[in-house]
Amino acid sequence: MHELTLTAIEAAAEAETAFHMDEDRFRLFHERTARKLWGYLARIAGDPALADDLLQETYYRFLRARLAEDDEAYLRNYLFRIATNLVRDHWRQQKNQRSLVQPLRDDTESPVDDRTAERVQQQSDLDRALNRMKPREREMLWLAYAMGSNHKEIAGVLGMKAESIRLSLFRARRKLVALLGGSKARLRE
Amino acid sequence: MNTTSCDQEIEVLRAVHAGRWPEAIDPALRAHAAQCPVCDEVVLVACALLDDVGTGAETHPLPSASLVWWKAQLRARREAVERASEPIVIFERVAYALGCLALLGVSLWQRTRIENWLDSLGWFSTFPYQTYARGQEFLATASLFTLWVPEWTAILAAAAGILVITFALRLALADE
Numbered sequence: 601m602h603e604l605t606l607t608a609i610e611a612a613a614e615a616e617t618a619f620h621m622d623e624d625r626f627r628l629f630h631e632r633t634a635r636k637l638w639g640y641l642a643r644i645a646g647d648p649a650l651a652d653d654l655l656q657e658t659y660y661r662f663l664r665a666r667l668a669e670d671d672e673a674y675l676r677n678y679l680f681r682i683a684t685n686l687v688r689d690h691w692r693q694q695k696n697q698r699s700l701v702q703p704l705r706d707d708t709e710s711p712v713d714d715r716t717a718e719r720v721q722q723q724s725d726l727d728r729a730l731n732r733m734k735p736r737e738r739e740m741l742w743l744a745y746a747m748g749s750n751h752k753e754i755a756g757v758l759g760m761k762a763e764s765i766r767l768s769l770f771r772a773r774r775k776l777v778a779l780l781g782g783s784k785a786r787l788r789e
Numbered sequence: 790m791n792t793t794s795c796d797q798e799i800e801v802l803r804a805v806h807a808g809r810w811p812e813a814i815d816p817a818l819r820a821h822a823a824q825c826p827v828c829d830e831v832v833l834v835a836c837a838l839l840d841d842v843g844t845g846a847e848t849h850p851l852p853s854a855s856l857v858w859w860k861a862q863l864r865a866r867r868e869a870v871e872r873a874s875e876p877i878v879i880f881e882r883v884a885y886a887l888g889c890l891a892l893l894g895v896s897l898w899q900r901t902r903i904e905n906w907l908d909s910l911g912w913f914s915t916f917p918y919q920t921y922a923r924g925q926e927f928l929a930t931a932s933l934f935t936l937w938v939p940e941w942t943a944i945l946a947a948a949a950g951i952l953v954i955t956f957a958l959r960l961a962l963a964d965e
Contacts, residue, residue, distance in 0.1 A: 618865045623858050630854035638851055639842045648849060655851070660861045726837050745831070746838040748806045770793040777830050780837065 619663040626663065633676055637683060640742050644735055645687045654690070658683045677749065681757045684739060691735075729779035737772035744769055795827040805835040881955060888952030894945035 621629065637658065641651035661682045667675065730738055739758055743749040754769070755762040801822050804814045810832065811819055822828040896903060 618869070619861070623855075626858055627854040630857060634851050634854070634857075635846050636842055638849070639845050642845070642849075643841075652852075656857060656860055659857050660864060663861050664865065726841055741834060742838060745802065745835040746842055748802060766794060773830050773834050776834055776837075780833070 620665065620667050621663070629672075629675065630659070633679060636747055637679060639746065640680065640739075641683055641687065643730060643742055644684070644738050645690065646731075650690065654683065654686050657686055661686075673753070676747075677753050677757055680743065680747070680749075681759075684757055684759075687735075725780060729776055732779055733772065733775060737768075737775065740765070740769050740772050741776060745773075793827070795825050795831075797821055797825065798828050798831045801828045801831055802835055805832060805839065810836070881959075884951045884955040887948035888955075891945040891948035891952065895949070898945070 619626075634655070638651055638655050641654045641658070642648045645651055645654065658679060662675075662679050665678065665682075667678065669675075733741075736758070740754060743754045743757060749757070751765040751769070752762045754760070754765050760768075797818065800818060801810075804810045804818065822832055
């Protein structure tokens with residue numbers, strides 16, 4: 601029945617034109633954003649497997665979006681806004697917002713050298729600290745300090761007022777530093 | 790500088806992001822960060838989160854851009870086909886519904902003949918009496934309804950026609 605209205609070739613052509621950037625440009629954009637986007641999703645969703653699924657979904661929605669601007673920062677913020685909304689939708693569906701973040705690594709793996717062992721220790725300190733923070737705080741910290749986004753960009757991604765970011769971010773940062781506590785010295789090294 | 794923010798914190802954050810912290814930065818900025826509690830916290834948090842990104846890269850491989858692109862293309866095509874065939878699907882459903890109504894209508898309309906035929910097969914003789922009586926009541930009410938609306942027969946015939954055409958179309962296209 602499908603052949604009556606749309607051939608496979610026509611569907612392919614429509615799919616091609618449905619994206620706002622070509623493959624080469626997407627490749628470069630993906631290279632610059634994928635790792636941090638996955639980290640963001642894994643941290644705020646609290647589930648690396650879910651982050652994998654949401655990563656694909658985020659890029660798909662991003663490619664299908666009709667975007668007015670072509671600026672790199674705008675595109676990146678738009679991508680993170682989609683990711684934030686997807687995680688929130690997921691939470692709504694689950695109806696029980698996760699308060700615990702699963703560790704990102706398999707703890708049974710033995711560290712290969714002293715440097716790796718040190719990093720694993722630092723990461724588990726960070727895991728524990730972030731587990732005890734609110735999702736909104738994790739989102740803000742990640743955007744500000746892992747992505748380097750400014751207050752206006754953070755407000756745009758999270759749907760908050762730009763004026764409220766400074767204080768909220770300060771509180772979240774304070775909280776994380778306090779939670780990191782003993783590992784502070786290790787992290788600073 | 791106040792207790793919640795510092796004029797230099799953006800510069801400090803840029804240095805951390807550029808991988809210049811702490812060796813390859815202006816000594817004055819480093820000296821400032823050592824004394825400023827805000828910048829000190831910024832360095833601590835930014836380094837921890839960027840380390841997290843780095844560790845994720847080592848332990849969790851991500852799908853390539855080509856794979857993400859290919860999956861997105863496949864999905865876009867599938868959705869395009871679904872969108873295009875949506876009116877046909879709706880038409881099919883309406884046709885099936887009308888067909889079912891037509892079947893029911895014809896059964897009511899020709900109930901005497903059907904009854905006689907079933908009788909000739911001896912079907913009613915094995916049917917429990919109460920169920921049969923209730924069925925008779927229902928059929929009597931239904932036949933009154935068909936008498937009140939004589940156009941029903943034409944509508945039902947048209948619906949049956951649509952159903953047959955839909956099936957024929959579907960079969961023909963499936964063969965292609």
